[in-house]
Amino acid sequence: MTTQQLLEQIKKKNSFLCIGLDVDMTKIPSFLLKEEDPIFSFNKAIIDATHDVAVAYKPNIAFYEAYGIKGWESLKKTIDYINQNYPELYTIADAKRGDIGNTATMYAKAFFEDMEFDSVTVAPYMGKDSVEPFLTFENKHTILLALTSNEGAFDFQTQLIEGKPLYQKVIEKSQTYNNADNLMYVVGATKAEYFKEIRNIVPHSFLLVPGVGAQGGSLQDVCQYGLNDQVGLLINSSRGIIFASNKEDFAEKAREQALLLQREMSDILKERL
Amino acid sequence: MTTQQLLEQIKKKNSFLCIGLDVDMTKIPSFLLKEEDPIFSFNKAIIDATHDVAVAYKPNIAFYEAYGIKGWESLKKTIDYINQNYPELYTIADAKRGDIGNTATMYAKAFFEDMEFDSVTVAPYMGKDSVEPFLTFENKHTILLALTSNEGAFDFQTQLIEGKPLYQKVIEKSQTYNNADNLMYVVGATKAEYFKEIRNIVPHSFLLVPGVGAQGGSLQDVCQYGLNDQVGLLINSSRGIIFASNKEDFAEKAREQALLLQREMSDILKERL
Numbered sequence: 032m033t034t035q036q037l038l039e040q041i042k043k044k045n046s047f048l049c050i051g052l053d054v055d056m057t058k059i060p061s062f063l064l065k066e067e068d069p070i071f072s073f074n075k076a077i078i079d080a081t082h083d084v085a086v087a088y089k090p091n092i093a094f095y096e097a098y099g100i101k102g103w104e105s106l107k108k109t110i111d112y113i114n115q116n117y118p119e120l121y122t123i124a125d126a127k128r129g130d131i132g133n134t135a136t137m138y139a140k141a142f143f144e145d146m147e148f149d150s151v152t153v154a155p156y157m158g159k160d161s162v163e164p165f166l167t168f169e170n171k172h173t174i175l176l177a178l179t180s181n182e183g184a185f186d187f188q189t190q191l192i193e194g195k196p197l198y199q200k201v202i203e204k205s206q207t208y209n210n211a212d213n214l215m216y217v218v219g220a221t222k223a224e225y226f227k228e229i230r231n232i233v234p235h236s237f238l239l240v241p242g243v244g245a246q247g248g249s250l251q252d253v254c255q256y257g258l259n260d261q262v263g264l265l266i267n268s269s270r271g272i273i274f275a276s277n278k279e280d281f282a283e284k285a286r287e288q289a290l291l292l293q294r295e296m297s298d299i300l301k302e303r304l
Numbered sequence: 305m306t307t308q309q310l311l312e313q314i315k316k317k318n319s320f321l322c323i324g325l326d327v328d329m330t331k332i333p334s335f336l337l338k339e340e341d342p343i344f345s346f347n348k349a350i351i352d353a354t355h356d357v358a359v360a361y362k363p364n365i366a367f368y369e370a371y372g373i374k375g376w377e378s379l380k381k382t383i384d385y386i387n388q389n390y391p392e393l394y395t396i397a398d399a400k401r402g403d404i405g406n407t408a409t410m411y412a413k414a415f416f417e418d419m420e421f422d423s424v425t426v427a428p429y430m431g432k433d434s435v436e437p438f439l440t441f442e443n444k445h446t447i448l449l450a451l452t453s454n455e456g457a458f459d460f461q462t463q464l465i466e467g468k469p470l471y472q473k474v475i476e477k478s479q480t481y482n483n484a485d486n487l488m489y490v491v492g493a494t495k496a497e498y499f500k501e502i503r504n505i506v507p508h509s510f511l512l513v514p515g516v517g518a519q520g521g522s523l524q525d526v527c528q529y530g531l532n533d534q535v536g537l538l539i540n541s542s543r544g545i546i547f548a549s550n551k552e553d554f555a556e557k558a559r560e561q562a563l564l565l566q567r568e569m570s571d572i573l574k575e576r577l
Contacts, residue, residue, distance in 0.1 A: 053407070093403055097410035099418040100376050107373065127402050129427050130366055131454040134326070137370035145372040154402050156429045156449060158456020176429055181404040183431020186477050187470065192463045197470070204459050 032149045033170050034237065037121050040086045041262050045297035048289060049087035049123065049239065050077070051269025052109065053094050060277045070095070070105035073281075075112055077273055080282035082117045084293040087265055089123040089239075110146050121265075122148045123239070127176060129154035135164035143171045150174050152217060152239075155201045159208055166210035172237075173214055177202050177229070180219025180242030202232050215239055215265075223252035234259055241267045250292070254299050262300070268292060305422045306443050307510065310394050313359045314535050318570035321562060322360035322396065322512065323350070324542025325382065326367050333550045343368070343378035346554075348385055350546055353555035355390045357566040360538055362396040362512075383419050394538075395421045396512070400449060402427035408437035416441045423447050425490060425512075428474045432481055439483035445510075446487055450475050450502070453492025453515030475505050488512055493539075496525035507532055514540045523565070527572050535573070541565060 041047050052074055056064075059073045066072040078088065090109060095102035113120050124142040128135075128151065142151040150172035153165055165173040178188055178198040188198040195203075205214055218229055220242035229238070238257055243250050243266050250266060257264050268288075276284035314320050325347055329337075332346045339345040351361065363382060368375035386393050397415040401408075401424065415424040423445035426438055438446040451461055451471040461471040468476075478487055491502055493515035502511070511530055516523050516539050523539060530537050541561075549557035 055406075091403070091407055093401070093407040093410040093414070096414040097418065099414065100373055100380065102414075103373050103376050127427075127430075128366070128400070129402070129429075130364070130400050131452070131456065133328075134364055134366040137366040141366070141369040141372070141375075145370065154400075154427045154429050156402075156427050156460060157400075157452050157454060158459030158461070160454050160456040162456070179404070179430050181430060181433050183404065183433040183435075186431030187429060187474065188431070190465045190470075190473065192465055192470075197460065197463075197465075200463065201460065 032121055034172070037086065037237075038261055040119050040121065044084065044086055044293070045300055046084055046086055046293040047262055047264050047266055047296055048085045048292050049089050049265045049267040050081060050085045050272055050289065051125070051241070051267050052077070052088055052090040052273065053269045054090075054273070055094060056098070058274050058277065060279065060281050062279065068105055068108065070098070070102070071108040071112075074105070074109045076282040077285050078113060078117070080286040081272070081289045082120060084286070084289045085120075087121040087123055088113060089125045089267055091269070092124055092126040107146065110148060114147055122150070123174065124148040124151040127152050127154050129157050129161050131157055131161050132164065135161050139165045139168055143168045150215065152176065155205065162205060163208050163210070166208060166213045168213070171213065174239050175201065175205055175214055175216050177216040178218050178225055180221045184219065184221070199228065199232060202229060206233065217241065218257070220249070220253045223249070223256055226253060226256035230256060230259065235261065235263065237263050237265060239265045239267060243268060250295055251299070254303070258299070258303055266292070266296070305394055307445070310359065310510070311534055313392050313394065317357065317359055317566070318573055319357055319359055319566040320535055320537050320539055320569055321358045321565050322362050322538045322540040323354055323358045323545055323562065324398070324514070324540050325350070325361055325363040325546065326542045327363075327546070328367060329371070331547050331550065333552065333554050335552065341378055341381065343371070343375070344381040344385070347378070347382045349555040350558050351386060351390070353559040354545070354562045355393060357559070357562045358393075360394040360396055361386060362398045362540055364542070365397055365399040380419060383421060387420055395423070396447065397421040397424040400425050400427050402430050402434050404430055404434050405437065408434050412438045412441055416444045423488065425449065428478065435478060436481050436483070439481060439486045441486070444486065447512050448474065448478055448487055448489050450489040451491050451498055453494050457492065457494070472501065472505060475502060479506065490514065491530070493522070493526050496522070496529055499526060499529035503529060503532065508534065508536065510536050510538060512538045512540060516541060523568055524572070527576070531572070531576055539565070539569070
């Protein structure tokens with residue numbers, strides 16, 4: 032999918048909501064456990080109930096990988112289901128991969144070709160030759176970890192190199208890579224002011240923002256500094272939506288939570304654009 | 305496997321060789337493509353031919369993931385084959401994973417429990433809460449990326465924070481994490497002098513060293529600064545061994561290449577220990 036197509040979807044739906052499919056077998060409604068593939072059944076119901084209020088879905092690959100081959104089958108069925116039934120939706124493989132050259136190409140093929148995701152999250156630690164192989168794929172995005180929303184982000188990401196925090200160095204440096212147009216960045220919602228500094232470096236890039244809601248960040252604060260004139264934000268919510276209920280009404284309750292966020296987004300877009 | 309058991313195996317075999325199972329369908333002997341699972345057949349032959357001269361095997365997960373569910377089946381068969389037939393061998397899932405809290409635990413379970421690897425490589429960018437969940441598993445090692453052997457390593461890893469390169473900060477900081485005893489580090493063989501500095505910080509830790517041979521580092525140079533009195537090194541070679549021939553004799557030729565390295569290691573151990 033192109034950035035333009037993503038933007039058109041955002042404008043049509045008045046939403047820049049991404050739903051994180053971090054599906055934990057111990058948290059889904061117990062009646063689903065009788066199904067042949069409980070994780071896929073859960074995802075299918077969530078997607079069917081929310082596809083018109085969300086623009087993107089982000090399975091966290093770890094949750095599938097943890098169930099071995101069965102988990103990969105659930106993941107493949109989920110991405111195929113989205114691509115076949117809701118081709119307008121933007122898909123993110125939250126894999127946080129990072130390896131070099133040929134290996135990076137293998138990962139890129141796994142997610143862009145075998146699985147047909149629109150984008151994949153990538154870790155920056157290994158530098159240029161671990162990121163560029165992902166960037167060569169046309170109409171696919173590479174979402175580079177910049178500033179994450181966890182406590183450990185302060186171990187290295189905010190440490191200063193020549194007076195600038197590492198995460199800013201990561202963004203600056205990555206903008207010099209070949210096909211940097213295909214880059215987006217993960218920026219946690221922990222401190223809204225960070226978005227101000229990041230927008231100085233990449234005024235036009237899309238930012239994928241975890242940490243709104245469950246992890247404590249405010250949508251209003253993030254939008255104040257993070258929105259640009261092409262929206263430029265995808266706000267992710269996972270548990271707050273998908274685990275809103277663990278009863279028969281789980282999909283309905285997920286929709287309610289998604290709608291609450293979408294309405295807030297719609298108001299912000301009306302004000303700002 | 306405990307570090308002590310790994311060390312005993314090293315002493316018994318006079319080898320600290322790790323063989324990288326970076327198996328590319330386009331590079332294995334073409335007659336294997338008729339087999340039901342060519343990648344597993346290839347790995348089985350390589351392992352059977354080299355298990356007495358190598359102490360560790362390191363499948364690079366990307367190469368399996370790229371083939372989707374089939375690739376994961378080949379990987380599972382490979383690790384099961386090793387654990388059932390050669391339980392003394394040390395196994396490394398070269399996955400370079402990095403995610404937080406619960407997600408990290410899911411990754412750890414995937415590799416330590418579902419797959420029963422002895423260790424997994426992990427990226428440090430997200431800090432403490434992305435590493436510690438791996439460290440809680442008993443008799444399992446977490447091999448943290450410190451200094452990699454690729455060109456992109458200079459983008460961030462060697463950048464100075466308070467006068468020290470990031471990779472040294474990563475090693476220092478990670479030594480303060482809970483269960484730091486379960487840590488090993490990936491250190492590329494690009495510059496032997498780096499090992500001197502690293503041994504000042506972690507005199508006792510095992511270092512997994514890629515980049516000897518194909519990527520240009522010298523075994524002698526690495527050992528000069530990297531060996532400690534408990535050996536403390538695992539030297540990885542992938543392509544130079546597994547793709548030594550792409551004909552019927554591929555396993556035999558792989559053994560020859562492995563033996564060359566093992567003999568060099570044996571001489572170094574005799575001299576040094």
